[in-house]
Amino acid sequence: xxxxxxxxxxxxxxxxxxxxxxxxxxxxxxxxxxxxxxxxxxxxxxxxxxxxxxxxxxxxxxxxxxxxxxxxxxxxxxxxxxxxxxxxxxxxxxxxxxxxxxxxxxxxxxxxxxxxxxxxxxxxxxxxxxxxxxxxxxxxxxxxxxxxxxxxxxxxxxxxxxxxxxxxxxxxxxxxxxxxxxxxxxxxxxxxxxxxxxxxxxxxxxxxxxxxxxxxxxxxxxxxxxxxxxxxxxxxxxxxxxxxxxxxxxxxxxxxxxx
Amino acid sequence: xxxxxxxxxxxxxxxxxxxxxxxxxxxxxxxxxxxxxxxxxxxxxxxxxxxxxxxxxxxxxxxxxxxxxxxxxxxxxxxxxxxxxxxxxxxxxxxxxxxxxxxxxxxxxxxxxxxxxxxxxxxxxxxxxxxxxxxxxxxxxxxxxxxxxxxx
Numbered sequence: 001x002x003x004x005x006x007x008x009x010x011x012x013x014x015x016x017x018x019x020x021x022x023x024x025x026x027x028x029x030x031x032x033x034x035x036x037x038x039x040x041x042x043x044x045x046x047x048x049x050x051x052x053x054x055x056x057x058x059x060x061x062x063x064x065x066x067x068x069x070x071x072x073x074x075x076x077x078x079x080x081x082x083x084x085x086x087x088x089x090x091x092x093x094x095x096x097x098x099x100x101x102x103x104x105x106x107x108x109x110x111x112x113x114x115x116x117x118x119x120x121x122x123x124x125x126x127x128x129x130x131x132x133x134x135x136x137x138x139x140x141x142x143x144x145x146x147x148x149x150x151x152x153x154x155x156x157x158x159x160x161x162x163x164x165x166x167x168x169x170x171x172x173x174x175x176x177x178x179x180x181x182x183x184x185x186x187x188x189x190x191x192x193x194x195x196x197x198x199x200x201x202x203x204x205x206x207x208x209x210x211x212x213x214x215x216x217x218x219x220x221x222x223x224x225x226x227x228x229x230x231x232x233x234x235x236x237x238x239x240x241x242x243x244x245x246x247x248x249x250x251x252x253x254x255x256x257x258x259x
Numbered sequence: 260x261x262x263x264x265x266x267x268x269x270x271x272x273x274x275x276x277x278x279x280x281x282x283x284x285x286x287x288x289x290x291x292x293x294x295x296x297x298x299x300x301x302x303x304x305x306x307x308x309x310x311x312x313x314x315x316x317x318x319x320x321x322x323x324x325x326x327x328x329x330x331x332x333x334x335x336x337x338x339x340x341x342x343x344x345x346x347x348x349x350x351x352x353x354x355x356x357x358x359x360x361x362x363x364x365x366x367x368x369x370x371x372x373x374x375x376x377x378x379x380x381x382x383x384x385x386x387x388x389x390x391x392x393x394x395x396x397x398x399x400x401x402x403x404x405x406x407x408x409x410x411x
Binding site for chain 1: 324325326335336337338339340364369371373374377379381382383384385386387388389392394
């Protein structure tokens, strides 16, 4: 018995009223700008960045041709993914009828895994999928995020925006509260960032682990004392879309280093 | 105009779901705000200011310090999300302070500040461990209020 009132929508509606106007002058700022010098240096140095271990794992999976199989990811996309186009990677999440509508980069990798390589499907956020996602996104490091916002995406972005401004959990807070209304202010010793996602999957110094975007959403939900949604759920996909397009123009930083 | 309509629809959604609420926990102290204040202590309890001060800086208690600057010099890293509370009792009466701790959304519907004794049935998708519970107990709210009134 988790939520009783599904959407406590009054504050949400009002927040959108206020927010509609703010969106016009919005300048995205990467979480990188909120880091201290030494953490930035760690992220920027290929050998110091602990997330590069996961990039390497992803590369191995990408190139790996299993004995009983005819192809690997590399068969189509080149050794080490040299045929992957950073501009295409920067478009994710995309709208693709063939993939069932809104599709994240993990959905795209899963699709190849199941249909091109004919492998047993992996659950969303499986470590192998996260490693592949980290490797692929890292190929586009520096490329500006460029998610489609018009056409079939625009109603989906609206849904994502609604979730973003819905209060959840015993703390009764929304994403919007920290990352829009109070961004730049101090929550105890921590400066609130815009909650941008251009560096995901990212390496977290606090946990010492590579962290997918949906896992990070779950952490926020738990900090609200809310019942989180599942990785790969409709809700997290919509949130991913909303958050990623909000960061259009920011360089891809995968694997970012964060606290 | 369209946004205004949306807002009205949302208000009516809130109104209809309100009828389906389950009963409150039996030990919940009922309160009523009047002129943005709750003048009566919750269940008539008497607060202890020293305990209130400790709760205000306790990360597992009220954790007011996460968002507010407090007159607690031994603690570092005070939050800046809300206004400093150093002289808050010179701005507000005891009843006004109580409402702000109990349910700040009554003062500002957009606020980030959790309602520490808000009707727990109003929260959305609460984790099972916290479902139906207020953030603080009535006694803890009274302890914090007893400390806040000393901040002149």
